[in-house]
Amino acid sequence: MSKRRTHSPEFKARVAMEAISGRKTIQEIAADHAIHPIQVSQWKRQLLDGASELFTRGKKTKDKEEGQAKEAELFQQIGRLQMELEWLKKSLNCSDARELRKLVDHDHPELSISRQCALLGLPRSTLYYRPTPVRVSTLRIMARIDALYLEDPCSGSRRMVDYLAQDGIPISRDRVRNLMRRMGLRAIYQKPRTTVPGDPSVRFPCLVDLTQVTSVDQVWATDITYIPLQKGFLYLVAIMDLHSRHVLSWRLSNSLDTKFCLEALEMALGGGRRPEIFHSDQGCQFTSADFVARLKGERIQISWSGRKRCYDNILVERLWRTVKYEEVYLRAYSDGWDAEISLARFLWRYCHVRPHSSLGGKTPHAVYTEAEPCSTRPGLTMSGAGTVQ
Numbered sequence: 456m457s458k459r460r461t462h463s464p465e466f467k468a469r470v471a472m473e474a475i476s477g478r479k480t481i482q483e484i485a486a487d488h489a490i491h492p493i494q495v496s497q498w499k500r501q502l503l504d505g506a507s508e509l510f511t512r513g514k515k516t517k518d519k520e521e522g523q524a525k526e527a528e529l530f531q532q533i534g535r536l537q538m539e540l541e542w543l544k545k546s547l548n549c550s551d552a553r554e555l556r557k558l559v560d561h562d563h564p565e566l567s568i569s570r571q572c573a574l575l576g577l578p579r580s581t582l583y584y585r586p587t588p589v590r591v592s593t594l595r596i597m598a599r600i601d602a603l604y605l606e607d608p609c610s611g612s613r614r615m616v617d618y619l620a621q622d623g624i625p626i627s628r629d630r631v632r633n634l635m636r637r638m639g640l641r642a643i644y645q646k647p648r649t650t651v652p653g654d655p656s657v658r659f660p661c662l663v664d665l666t667q668v669t670s671v672d673q674v675w676a677t678d679i680t681y682i683p684l685q686k687g688f689l690y691l692v693a694i695m696d697l698h699s700r701h702v703l704s705w706r707l708s709n710s711l712d713t714k715f716c717l718e719a720l721e722m723a724l725g726g727g728r729r730p731e732i733f734h735s736d737q738g739c740q741f742t743s744a745d746f747v748a749r750l751k752g753e754r755i756q757i758s759w760s761g762r763k764r765c766y767d768n769i770l771v772e773r774l775w776r777t778v779k780y781e782e783v784y785l786r787a788y789s790d791g792w793d794a795e796i797s798l799a800r801f802l803w804r805y806c807h808v809r810p811h812s813s814l815g816g817k818t819p820h821a822v823y824t825e826a827e828p829c830s831t832r833p834g835l836t837m838s839g840a841g842t843v844q
Contacts, residue, residue: 462490470495471502540574552581596624597634604640611642657747661767662758663697663734671698671823674758675723675730677716678771679738680778682707682798684788691778691798692716692740694723696730697770700811701819702802707795716740720749734758736768777805 466488473484474495485492555577559568572579589597596619603618604610610618612632619626635641668674674697682689692715693705704722708715733755735741742759750757760767782801788794806820814822 467498468502471498474499475502552577556582593634596626597638599624600631600634600640601638604635608643659757659759661734661761661764662732662756663767665697665770668697671696671701672728672730673698674732674734675703676734676768676771677719677741678736678768678775679711679716679740680775682783682788682794684790684794689791689794690715692719693771693774693802694719695771695774696819696823697734699819699822700770700774700814701823702774702806705798705802707791707798709791711740713740713743713745717746717749720746724753729753730755732756732758734760734768736760737762778802 470484470488470490473479474481479487481492481495485495488495555575558575559571559577559582560566561568563571566574568582569579572582599619599622600615603615607614607618612628612635615631615635616626616628619631663674663676675694676697677692677694679690679692682691687709690708690711691705692708694703695701696703703726704719706715706719706722733750735758737759740746747757765772778798778801782797786797788797807818810816810818
């Protein structure tokens, strides 16, 4: 099968010019160039039809440029209108659905209701929605919940279910929770919160890998927990050496401020030893400028746990579990002095007497100081490093 021939534009123009000159017939020109006569006629016609464009090319180029400029301007206007429409939708989303329904014009001559709802960001189902009245039985239950809440504002959904059962009203806890949420009722009680996130200007990555901690004073870690009392609770901060599990210092406070954390740090550094890395969570106490500056002043690398990653500080969390299950939950501290004396006694025993299986049966103090555990108990001091060292 022969390959189809292709001709250059120059060749087509030369053949068409010969045909226009009229010196030779179409058949002679086709024979001279070994092409078909119909092809010669088509090229001649194309040349004659396109000859007029040579004299109007400048005008068409100008018109084309003007069209492109106008098209670009129209696209710019479309983009601006789209941006303004998005801003309008976001602004209207903050409005109440009842206010948006008032903006719909049912008799508009050009905009349909569907288009108006789309522009307002209002679903059509919401436009035609008519709220159903609350049933009388539900109103009676809500009135009873309100009366019970006035008598006992510490009642949550669980206790409220018991109160209603005593009145002969069988109801699920989920429904009570929904009704209380609709009425804006919440049980009143003090909620402990030990990790309040800060907003530091500089952030530090997590540098702790427990498999790489092989010596004392390589990594110190700290955290805060709450200690319940008979009337309220206190906050406890502790600093621990991760290799030996030795509690270097600790402090109690009735408020979540940076001061008592700095005091615990000063106690730990007061022993004359420094860690390579100091690890903590991202609470505002440990991310504060004063705390960070104190660590930088000692040329200590700073490590922070990732957000929602409790396992980055798991050994200190394990210390809190031991403190609460073996000490705090077994006693009912009457006040801060009682809690401080009992915790001082427990933490001294935890570090100096209690053997740890992860340390081969040794005590944290023995591993940290590379000495035998003390056989006598030193005097107790309030929240001091000497308490557990």
